[in-house]
Amino acid sequence: MCGIVGYVGRDNAKDIIIEGLKKLEYRGYDSAGVAIVEKGGILVRKKEGKIANLEEFIKNEKITGTIGIGHTRWATHGAPSDLNAHPHMSNSGNIAVVHNGIVENYVELKEWLAKDYGVQFHTETDTEVIAQLIGVLYKGDLEAAVYEAVEKMKGAYAIGVVAEDQPDKLVAFRKDAPLIAGLGNSGNFIASDIPALLKYLDKIYLIENGEMVVCTADRIQIFDENKNPVDRDLLHVTWSLEDAEKDGFDHFMLKEIYEQPRAINETLMRRIGDDGKIKLDGISLTLEDLENINKIYIVACGTAYHAGLVGKYAIEKMAKIPVEIDVASEFRYRDPYIDDKTLFIAISQSGETLDTLAALREAKRKGARILSVVNVVGSSVVRESDDVFYTWAGPEIAVASTKAYTTQLICMYLLALYMGELRGVITKEYYNQILDELKAIPGKIEKILEKSKDVEKLAKTLYNRTQVFFIGRGMDAAVAYEGSLKLKEISYINSFAIAAGELKHGTIALMEPETIVIALATQDFLFEKMFSNIVEVKARMAHVVSVAKEGNTTIERESNEVIYIPQCADEVSPLLTAIPLQLFAYYVAREKGENIDKPRNLAKSVTVE
Numbered sequence: 001m002c003g004i005v006g007y008v009g010r011d012n013a014k015d016i017i018i019e020g021l022k023k024l025e026y027r028g029y030d031s032a033g034v035a036i037v038e039k040g041g042i043l044v045r046k047k048e049g050k051i052a053n054l055e056e057f058i059k060n061e062k063i064t065g066t067i068g069i070g071h072t073r074w075a076t077h078g079a080p081s082d083l084n085a086h087p088h089m090s091n092s093g094n095i096a097v098v099h100n101g102i103v104e105n106y107v108e109l110k111e112w113l114a115k116d117y118g119v120q121f122h123t124e125t126d127t128e129v130i131a132q133l134i135g136v137l138y139k140g141d142l143e144a145a146v147y148e149a150v151e152k153m154k155g156a157y158a159i160g161v162v163a164e165d166q167p168d169k170l171v172a173f174r175k176d177a178p179l180i181a182g183l184g185n186s187g188n189f190i191a192s193d194i195p196a197l198l199k200y201l202d203k204i205y206l207i208e209n210g211e212m213v214v215c216t217a218d219r220i221q222i223f224d225e226n227k228n229p230v231d232r233d234l235l236h237v238t239w240s241l242e243d244a245e246k247d248g249f250d251h252f253m254l255k256e257i258y259e260q261p262r263a264i265n266e267t268l269m270r271r272i273g274d275d276g277k278i279k280l281d282g283i284s285l286t287l288e289d290l291e292n293i294n295k296i297y298i299v300a301c302g303t304a305y306h307a308g309l310v311g312k313y314a315i316e317k318m319a320k321i322p323v324e325i326d327v328a329s330e331f332r333y334r335d336p337y338i339d340d341k342t343l344f345i346a347i348s349q350s351g352e353t354l355d356t357l358a359a360l361r362e363a364k365r366k367g368a369r370i371l372s373v374v375n376v377v378g379s380s381v382v383r384e385s386d387d388v389f390y391t392w393a394g395p396e397i398a399v400a401s402t403k404a405y406t407t408q409l410i411c412m413y414l415l416a417l418y419m420g421e422l423r424g425v426i427t428k429e430y431y432n433q434i435l436d437e438l439k440a441i442p443g444k445i446e447k448i449l450e451k452s453k454d455v456e457k458l459a460k461t462l463y464n465r466t467q468v469f470f471i472g473r474g475m476d477a478a479v480a481y482e483g484s485l486k487l488k489e490i491s492y493i494n495s496f497a498i499a500a501g502e503l504k505h506g507t508i509a510l511m512e513p514e515t516i517v518i519a520l521a522t523q524d525f526l527f528e529k530m531f532s533n534i535v536e537v538k539a540r541m542a543h544v545v546s547v548a549k550e551g552n553t554t555i556e557r558e559s560n561e562v563i564y565i566p567q568c569a570d571e572v573s574p575l576l577t578a579i580p581l582q583l584f585a586y587y588v589a590r591e592k593g594e595n596i597d598k599p600r601n602l603a604k605s606v607t608v609e
Contacts, residue, residue, distance in 0.1 A: 002086075002100040003029065003072040004179070005196050006160040008170040009187010009217045013037075014063045017070035020189075020196035021051055025598060029072035031085035034058075035096035036068035037167045042096045046071075046085035066187070066217070067167060069160040071098035077106070078124025088128040090135025091119060094164045095145075097131040100192055101157030101177040109133060109152060130159060138163065142171050143214060147227065150175065156354055160190055170215040172207070178352045178380070179207040181220050183234065188215040194237055194376075195395060203234040206378040235378055251596045253398035253490070257582050258449060261442035263403040264575070266392040267410045268438055276435070278418045283371065283387040287422050290321075293343045297336065297368070298325040299359045300347035303401040303485060304408060307373075308347050309478035310574045311412030317571065318426055318434070319419035328355035332362040340367035345415075348372070349396060349404040351379025360384060373411045375404050389415065398597045400490050402582050405482065409575055413438055437572045444566040448579045455580050458545065458561055459587030463491070465516050469507070470497040470581075471537075472520035473530050479574045480520055483581030490599045491589040500533040513541035518581070521548045521555055522565065522573040534558045547577055 003024030007016045017034050032054045033046025043063060047053040051072070071086035078084040087096045103109070106126035113119040119132045130149065138145040142163045150159075156176035163169070172179060172190045182189040182197045182204045190213060191197050194204065207213055210225035222230040249255035273279045296315060298308035305327055312323040321343075326336070328346075338344070344363040348356045351374040360381060364370055372385040375393050382388050391407035417434055420426040468487060470480035477499040484497035498507050500519070511517075517537045521530045531554065538544055538558045546559040549567050556562055565576040589596045 002074050004098050004100050004160050004192045006069040006170050006190040008067040008215050011186045013066050013068035021070050021072050023195040029074050030080035031073045033085045034070040035087035036063050036065040037162050038065040042164050048080050048082050069098045077126045084123050084125050088131040090131045092135050095135045096162050098160045099127040102155045103153050104155035142166050146171050168216050172213040174207045181205040181213045187217050188220050202237045205232050253596050256402045260403045260406050261445045263393040263407050264410055265442040267407040271414055278414055294341045296321055296323045296343045298345045299328045299331050301328045303405045304347040306482035307408035313475050314412050314416035318416035320425040328359040331359040338363050338366040338368050342368040344368040344370050346372045348381050349375045351376045351381040399602050437569045441575045452583050455583040456587045463588045463591035468495045468516045470518045471500040473500050473526045474523045475574050476520035476523055479577045486585035490596050511537050511540035511542050515542045517542045517544050519546045522577050523570045
């Protein structure tokens with residue numbers, strides 16, 4: 001997803017904006033640029049590739065303006081290039097725009113501007129259409145021109161705008177794409193995400209849909225879609241700049257893998273009272289509420305969806321409520337049956353995932369109660385939910401999610417236990433057993449991490465393979481999907497996950513000598529069946545890497561290698577099984593020399609459909 005940074009104040013805008021953009025590199029991008037309002041015009045500089053290319057391009061220029069906008073682009077309309085990079089200008093040269101998102105009716109607007117105003121376009125982007133549109137509508141009042149422009153635009157976007165003849169003003173507008181504004185000591189800011197501003201401030205405004213932000217060096221004003229002033233409380237940011245740094249690790253992903261014991265403990269222990277009972281802050285589900293619920297939908301994308309798969313198992317087993325799970329991008333197109341007896345659980349790390357937001361809104365429109373599991377305080381999913389369950393993972397910078405996933409799992413287990421106990425469908429002994437198992441997880445993860453060299457050694461022998469299969473049964477199948485995703489998204493190996501019982505229904509035809517099969521076998525009650533599946537692929541000469549609980553020596557008979565996790569209840573094993581799979585993906589990608597934190601074509605938060 002593209003990144004936006006804007007600054008107006010008393011210091012050098014170019015330096016501040018580029019520094020902010022560097023903190024957004026984790027989001028994924030293919031070009032970068034800045035527009036600085038200088039005496040005599042707007043200076044625009046942009047380059048394909050990394051921010052370092054832009055810095056090299058302008059290093060000998062004296063750019064002293066104190067207001068400007070910057071952007072890291074992830075190409076949607078038009079190939080990555082210097083020309084298509086943001087910012088974009090109006091033909092008059094008076095307006096510069098940066099844009100995150102998509103303008104769905106840009107072709108219609110482009111044709112209208114060309115026909116009625118003779119506008120000539122120079123790029124393939126929808127963003128240039130915004131700049132040209134505001135340029136045509138601008139009559140000396142920048143806010144009025146932006147309001148008029150967004151009334152004509154369809155889609156999901158956040159924009160930042162500056163005008164040559166208003167060198168003390170920065171205007172931004174938000175519709176379904178993240179945007180914040182921040183108060184600094186030397187000036188004021190807009191940005192797509194908090195890390196961009198951590199160096200300069202710790203208090204921000206969360207901008208809502210349909211709101212405009214007007215920043216000067218001394219003031220931030222927020223207006224709603226009807227141009228009325230909005231009184232908004234400042235949010236104190238508890239993350240530190242150090243939280244967003246690598247802290248001695250080679251990559252953010254590795255740092256975040258090692259942060260999981262702390263993140264899980266934080267997410268867990270904040271919800272357990274002195275009496276040992278689960279206390280869900282931000283959630284007001286009562287027994288009466290639960291008795292009115294006859295179905296739960298869990299809806300999410302990517303890694304969050306995989307957390308939801310585990311959540312379905314946990315809730316149905318512990319709370320005895322039927323659960324359906326769906327990919328958010330498909331959910332609202334199949335007209336799901338939802339009413340006021342439905343609990344809709346949205347899972348999103350960023351809280352800005354557009355597909356998840358759209359599904360949430362559809363469910364809300366049909367009367368469902370909305371409960372969200374989110375890592376980012378004050379995000380869009382949070383603000384549109386009835387109940388919020390925060391993960392306390394801290395900032396996750398690497399595109400490939402690790403600690404956000406395992407803290408989401410903790411939330412799902414706590415929800416399942418809470419609802420099960422409230423409904424009286426599980427015994428006190430079982431409740432305490434699973435809660436104790438969860439409390440032990442951070443220490444057990446630390447034991448797995450202590451043996452990371454074993455996984456590293458395995459990765460060094462297997463990193464050059466071109467095809468990998470992940471198989472498992474029950475909860476292991478859910479974790480297999482996540483393990484496969486981790487491997488493919490950062491190593492680019494063709495990785496495939498399947499429920500092991502489905503092998504004979506087609507997939508076993510792909511087994512060849514030395515095909516890597518990663519077999520998850522941590523579910524004790526399913527071990528015999530899983531072992532039979534391992535025998536099946538081993539008979540086809542596959543190279544089997546099994547993941548099993550300590551003490552299970554039987555599995556060694558049909559495995560080339562075995563990765564052991566500490567003993568635990570079957571129900572909570574996903575929290576442990578995920579760790580060696582994350583490490584394996586990381587070390588394979590490192591051996592291949594890939595850009596682990598910023599894999600190609602991927603963004604941290606997907607805010608377009």
